[in-house]
Amino acid sequence: MPNSENLFIVSLNKLYKFNRNLVLVDSIDFISKCHNINITNIFTFAENDFIVGITNGNGVYTNFGSGEWTILDKSDNTICKSIFSIGNYLLVHTNKGIYSYIKKGNVLNFNTVYASSYGLYPDNIILCYPFKDSIFVVTKENIISFSPFLKDTGRSNLLIYDFIVDNTHFPVSAKAEIPYNYKKFVFKFSTFDYTRMDDTRFRYKLGDSNSWIELDNNYLELTNLSFGRYYLELQAVNKFTKLVLARKILPFEILTPWYRTWWFLSSFNILLIGTIVFFFRRQNLKNKVFEHYMMTSQYNLRETKIKLLENQMNPHFLFNSLTAIKSFLLLRDSDNAKFYLNSFSKLMRRFLDSSRSSLINIENEIDMIRQYLILEKMRFDNRFDFNIIVDKEIDSVSLKIPTMLIQPIVENSVRHGLFHRPDSGMITVLIKKIGSDLHLIVADNGIGIKASQAMKQSNTTNHESHASDILNEKIELLNSFSQYNITLSNEELNPEDLKYKGTLTKIVIKGIFYEF
Structure with a gap:
């Protein structure tokens, strides 16, 4: 921008002053003076009275009349596009409209902003140009001219x-x-x-x-x-x-x-969610009730099957006991017959009491086994003896097991092991706890497993014992309950003995707890 004596050149953030010989006379660094601004336009009324336009939204700066650089427009994000004057009016084309200032002496006073209220929309303005006493504004739609000197621009009230x-x-x-x-x-x-x-x-x-x-x-x-x-x-x-x-x-x-409305939609959504949750929980409850019914039905069915199996075992013992009583009566041994009949009635009462429940404590189970072995010992004319051992760590009163687990094994030991031994027979019943498992062990010194099976195959009598098969089926049913994990195994006690190899049968109830 030249004047009569000097040439002014502006860069992004500096103002340079040259004389007519293009010798640099002075420069102003706007980075330090005006807070790191970028300059796009300058205008001067006199040699040292500058108006500076800024592009980065920092407004319009001036050192007009004072020598100090101050901001002319204090609004934020004002971007200067061009600066010109008509008479004593300074006009600054910005992104917010055309700002008008009046120069009075060494002071610039704000006049007005030509914007939408004057029919000028800043986004539509392409170019502003002063000519004589008027301003010509080129917009995207047309060309508008007006004079800042006119007080009445022909505006009306709507x-x-x-x-x-x-x-x-x-x-x-x-x-x-x-x-x-x-x-x-x-x-x-x-x-x-x-x-x-x-x-x-x-x-x-x-x-x-x-x-x-x-x-x-x-x-x-x-x-x-x-x-x-x-x-x-x-x-x-x-x-x-x-x-x-x-x-x-x-x-x-x-x-x-x-x-x-938000309150209705919120209430409706809450009601809808509540209804869905209600019906879901109701259906879930129905499913649980049905599942419980099915589980109960299955449980009752298994219980019934187990009871039927137990009832199948009792007739063998009843038949044998009645046979023993008959033999005592035929021999006119009234004392033994009376004792046997008394012991038999006590044992039957135990059987009836245990049949009312699917569980029995160790104490009652041992008492039943003892009564049973006493009767069998009498029936076999004292050809064997027995010993029952319970681990001291076991609470015989509190610990319960399924009924009729040990009795079938003891019956097999008597009928198929010791029956073929004329004397010195021995049955040992051992109950012990190892870790969380309960071990039920029955050992005898009879003829052994293989010899017993061979005799069973050649047996032609009508009183064949099914205690082992019934016990295996019962254990299979018990394992279908989640709280039981029962295993059954047997082996020969003395495999090297040629005549009396004996049998050791073991039932393990894994992870048993007190009071199921």
Whole structure:
């Protein structure tokens, strides 16, 4: 920018002063003086009176009249595009409009901003150029000229004097709230400037729309607007120059339907979720009840099967016991018959008591086994003896096991092991706890497993014992319950003995707990 004596050149952040011989006279660093700004435009009224335009949103700076650099426009994010003057008016084209300042002596006073209220929209302005006493503004739509010297620019006042919705009048002085079921909106307006009536046209846009809609009269009808907040913007424009003569904005709100309000939707969602949860839990409860019913039915079925198996074992013992009593009576041994019958009745009472429950404690189980062995020992004319050992760590009263687990093994030892031994027979019953497992062991010094099986195959009598098969089936049923894991195994006690190899049978109840 030259003047009569000097040449001024501006870079992004420095101002350089050269004389007519292009010798650098002075420079100003705006990084330190104006907070790291970038310069796009400069203007001078006199040699040292500068107006500086900034691009990065820091505004417009000046050292006009004081020598100190100060910001001329204090608003944020103001970007300068061009600077010029007409007479004593300084005009700055920015992204917010055309700012007008009046120079009075060494002072610049703010005058006005030519923007939307003057029919100028900053985003539409392409170029501003001063010519004589007027400013020519090139927009995307047309070219507008005006003079900053004129006090009256021909502007009018635009008034919305009536706002009718479905024959109901609403105030225009404040934001109106319209019920959602109202459909027809009528706005009536006028500039009341009858001298320019023939040259004036109206247009409007609603909400965020960027398109203006031209009107042929001074009223507007809108229908079927959805609920929400609206801003109706009206303009009165010169139909020839398109210059905006007046502008008015009317805010109004169409209330949200009750069934679309947050409180209703929240309540509905809560109710819906609650209903779904209720029916889900109800169905889940039904499923659990059904599962419980099925489990109970299966449990009862297994219990019934087990009881049937136990009832199959008792007849063998009853038959043998009655045979023994018969033999005592035939031999006229009334004392032994009386003792045997008394012991037999006690044992039967034990059997009946245990049949009422699926579990029995160790103490009662041992007592039943003892009574049974006493009777069998008498029946076999004292050809064997027995020994029952219970681990001291076991609480015989509290610890319970399924009924009729040990008795079938003891019966097999007597009938198939010791039956074929004429004397010195021995049965040992050992109950011990190893870790969390309970071991039930029955050992005898009879003829052994293989010899017993061989004799069973050649046995032609009608009184064949099925105790082993029944016990295996019972254990299989018991293992179907989740709280039981029972194993059964047997082996020969003395495999090297040629005649009496003996048998050791072991039942292990794994992970047993007290009081199932």
